[in-house]
Amino acid sequence: MSTNTMSRRTFAKVGVGSALAAVLAPGSLTGLEQASAEELNADNGEVKRIRSHCRACGKMECPIWVSVKNGRVIKIEGDESAISSHGNCCCKGRGAMQALYHPDRIKYPMKRTNPKGEDPGWVRISWDEAIQQAADGLRKIVEDPKNNGWHSIKILHGTGRTTTYATESLPAVVGTSNQGSTAGQVCKGPRIASGAMIAYASPHWVASNDGAKCFFQWGTNQEVSNYDTAGKVAAEMKSNSEVSICVGPRLQNLGKECDYQLHLRPGTDDALAQALINVIIQNKTYDELFIKRWTNGPMLVVDDLEPSGFAWTNKYEMPGAYPLNIRTRLLKESDMVEGGSPQKFAVWNARQGKVTFFDAPSGLWEGETGPTYPDPEKDCEVLHPSYLTPEDDNYDDTAALNTIDPGFPEALNLDPALEGEFEVTLKDGRTVRAVPVWQRFAQRVAYWTPERAAEHCWLDADLIRETALAYSKEPGMGGIMYNLPIEHTGNATETCRTILCLSGVTNNIDTFGGNRGSDLLYFLYNTYFQYHTPFVDNKLTPDQSGQCAGAVGEDGTPGAGRFPLIPWAGQVGNAAIFHDQTTCTDQIMSGKPYPIRGMISCTGSHFHSGNAVANWEAFKTLDFYLGWELWWTPTIELADIVLPARHFLENTCVRASQNGEGGFGAMVKIVEPMAESKWDSLSLINELAPALGAPWWPADKSQVPFLGQFGDAQWPTEEQALDMSVITMKPMDFMGGHVMQAGGPTELGLDGAPLQFDSYQDFCDKFQEHGQWSLKKMSPFGYYKRYLWGWLRSVEGYFDSESEDFMVTGKPGPLGFPTPTGKFELWSTVLESYPADTQGVEREVGLEDDYLAALPIVREPYESPYQTPEVYEEYPLIMTTGHRNPLYFHSEGRQQPYMRELYPVPHFQIHPDTAAQLGIEQGDWCWIESRRGRVRETADLFAGIDPRIIEADHGWWYPELPAPKHGWDLSNVNVLVDQYAQDPVLGSTTLRAYLVKVYKATPENCPDGHVVPRDPDTGIEIITSGDDPRLREWMPLTEEEKEAL
Amino acid sequence: MQYAIVTECNKCVCCYACTVACKVENNPPLGNHWTKILRVGPNPINEGDTFPDVEMYYLPMKCQHCRTPECVSVCPTGASQKLEDGTVQIDKEKCIGCQFCVMACPYDVRALNKETKVVEKCTMCEQLIAAGGQPECVSACTGGALHFGDLDDASSEVSKLVAEAGDRAHTLPDVGNGPTNIYILDKQKWRL
């Protein structure tokens, strides 16, 4: 190639033109000029490439290729064959070696020797000592008669760069109701739970790798956050879409390219969603058939009816149902006929001029004897993403079966009315007026004309109108990807479900490229690995669950607290497992209604949910805190015993992608663990749990036959835990004879080949060869519109005596949705039955009727120019927080050199005009102050944000500053939060959309006269530039150094 | 032959995958980067516009592997050389660290490596492209913005992209050095 006389050897290490050689990266080599082909061959320079999954963030779990040389990870890159991520590998994944080999990782079990709040004085102890002392410390709390048994121990966890979530399952074993993660309460929990209330769990996950006509981001930046849609997939989806919409206050990384950009006032997403629906209703661009057949839009509301109903549950991942008491004004057979069913709901059949009932439990209309499935020949079509051609490698893998709704069976002679007033006679003889839900729903959203919404949301009315028309141009344009900010402005539940309704009325629920949810792996494939944790024998009863902080009443009555739906959300699973952090913190301090004295954590921090200062003070007072961690975070510095966790490259387990893409594979152990670190989940399960005398598996396995192969074991070994995650998978019974295999009929040539493995090792071996499996190809997941096929309500039994199989699932269940009415609920019967306790704070906007709870409600943020104008006078800026920074995953990465040198200090974005008024220039350290406190960040003058709004980074702390605080309160925005400004349904903290003031930091107004934040005791200054020598100390340990540990 | 990187600016989302991938592959010292993402804007779309009528794009900046590189002409030892494949490389054994090339580069993409005492910059991952691969940044790009190929070959993907782009294709300011990285920008005003 080059005839230049200069030696190629000087900067090209590669002598051979092999693909492997091209993968070379320095790693432990020190520079191009030092490598030569001879040197590489001399130290046996073979590079191995191993397939695995990434866990550098808590979300996508992108399949990766890891290059290893002499047992050393030298490169991480995306696996392009992956269905869920298309080869995505973000900067965090690529730089993960710096976490893996970081010199400051926690290496040994440690015990504190100083009081909490000081430098802990950690001393090393053995694993055995640690487990024993932890068990003793926890048991002491549990056995203290002043406490409330295991409820006095709370769980804390983050998303874990380690591996898995045994902390989510431990409560089921020991019986603490204070389960789950504070993170979940402000992250995904509301989305998952609100989805489960009206449709099914996690519908915010869009099947983005299908591509869609409309690319719709709402409060999300997936291109840099990879939030359950890989950045690459999001970018491709946008490129291949016909129209694109982005809703968010700021000009965003990808959103800036969208056709419709709605830069709304933070906290007004609920009103915007209603306005968009309103425009769609006015223009009649909704999908009428979907609304009639699959929503409770046609169900009749009777004002003059005493709400009544039934007990109901729709448990998902975690065994342990938490029934709800559904009480509704929807007209039921039990209201009209003595002895009638409260689960048969009335609609007005326009064709016959009378009431017809829909039976929710069976999913059958009056007159049907069995489910009317679509016709595979006539109604089904195989779809491929629009941007793929048959020549593309993954063309087949991404194919899926779409079904055109054939409509109501003709024989029913049924056409439910969506509008009108109808007279019905109740069983008590009264004749009352009944109105379809849809009419009430339309009335509710009618308040939000584009003009009203424009004023409320600080948007242009025509833009709102055009956006609604673009999105509803035809049904099935694409799903709405709505993420974190929606849950952070004090009306999480309502906002989430309203956006989902927008997707629903335009027929984008479980469509190709639509709001898909996940593939419900756990219940359709007999794998009992609940989010990567082995099956656990649940012991939590509803009375126990109802005692969690937030749900427990002031007098200790289960479920009588402010947030009665929290325990129910917990049995929906995933991130919806949480207790109320705010109440918990108060409970720790007050001991009422019962003391909370201990904590167990697997990662997790005190500054993501609730108010950080209050949480810190509370955690300091705990009698015993045991935690597993990778890093010396401020929160773990409050622990009593700390256990070293493994990094994801040091561990193996099953990885099902948690998104709508349907991927399944293995995370593989690449290198030996650092020092004495262990798989955190497993050591909790088979070391801590036995020490606590808390069996994971029952002694009598007759009710759980698949566990029988593990003999008498009540706690799995690592091998057993891993084996059971895959060997229990077995093929499904495909509708007893219908030839409906995965992917449908012959075009795909698929045989629905099941995922089946002899052992975990077999699984890993097959994974190495095959790569990530597309569940849409391998199982009955390949259907869209699963409500047409009964796959959203598949039967779950605990024990099928015929097959003698535990939890035989995989049989399709009733058609429709797993909700109380069996339909997509525009009228939420769950929220109707559990109206929010707003504690007398009136924030509702636009309610012109009495149906507060069943229909979507708009609430003004707790602190805003309109809600608290007197506060606005002194705090004249609305702050939103936490825009996605690709380098950091929330509070992680501050100690990784390649990340920190690119972004050494926190920034807040402020419009240049506002900055000029305040005398602030680019890069200035400034105070951001709310009524709760103040922190410092640097100013980024950004014209892509409204001059009345600022946006500040979240999650900041400074690893370079001393223990225990590591400077967490210098720049962390959760200092500013009002922990009592909570979502009235699920308690999520208002983390964004509150009022602040900003002023430049000067020596006069800074503690100890220093503008740049520093540790108050030692005067150590934070790292402010990529040239700081302390970054050098954070470079990876060499292999020799690691081995010496 | 002129290997070059063509960037579709609208697709760059500033995710830093390329920046970190480059670091892992090429190991420049802490504080030095061979590629940097610039944020151009937000600027008013038309003069006098205010938020929300603003636009912005990201621009991955790196060595432009110029046709007539300034750095090559000032280098006293000939360490800086333009190769046949069009890339500009530094022979580290010849570099005396005078840093005139650093001064001469109109784009400030070169920097002294204080540990190895030679000047470094983007090599277009010569070690990878010599083996038929792509530069790391191109492989890593999340948004699909980066493309690599031979601009002097009319049938290459990059040549076609540039031809299609017409007047939407731009280069950085050219003072006679002939930067070869082409930046394609849709719908927005090129401001560099």
Place this chain on the structure above:
Amino acid sequence: MELQWPLVVFTTFICLSAGTFGFISVASMKKEYARIQLPGLITAFAALVIGGLASVLHLQTPARYFGQFGNITSGINQELIALGLVAITMVVYFVRLRRKGDVGRAVKVVSALLSVVLVLVMSHSYMMASMPAWNTILLPLYYLLDAASLGALVMALLMAVCTEDDTACSKAIVVAIAAVVLLALAVVAFAVFFCSLAGAGYTQAMHVDLLTVPPVDPASIGERMLSGDLAMLFWGGVVAVGLVLPLAALVVSRKAPRASVGATATAVVLVLLGGLAFRALLYCAGASLLVY
């Protein structure tokens, strides 16, 4: 851009050297100035060595330089050649002076010309298209006048120290004053040039991670040096120290040059310092075309 002290010292001392060498060569064509040739030569040679060493200090691995001059047309190599030629000429001059007492016109002309060439070549190597603030004819002009000032000053100093000729000494002072005045005009011209840089084609973008230390607007150099953060350097260092005070000192010493050796010596040092200050300012102005 980052201040490169070794290079600042290098160019200043080369100016001192070339200026001295040039002036003694030309002046010594008149015999009243012949006396200062030897001390002048030593001064010039010493300055050359100091400057040369300073430039070597700037190099990271100077040892590599030997044996591979690869690119003969590069500015640095041209400097090196010019330096070499001047050094050789100085040696020849010295040898001839010692042997014959008079080096002859030809050598003097060559010496003077080479001195000018050295300064031109050196300044030209900094005229880069990438640096609008340096890419001006004013740069070689400044260097020449700086060299001339320094040379004239050294000449005047040596005359006062080594000769008894008051008239010749005064004339030397006058030449020095003229040179410094011209230097001042060059500085004024540069100041005007700096203030006009707005249209130089600079473009700015925000380096996304450089949000804490934003790029300085390179076109603001004029404002910065007249009234901003560089005002002290300019008004204090370049103008007061480097031009006004030395002129004042020269005006004083002109009356009785041989009695005011201190003042003349001070003027030499001040102009030298002023030259360092101006070059520091040049580095502050040195921003590449694309700033981020």
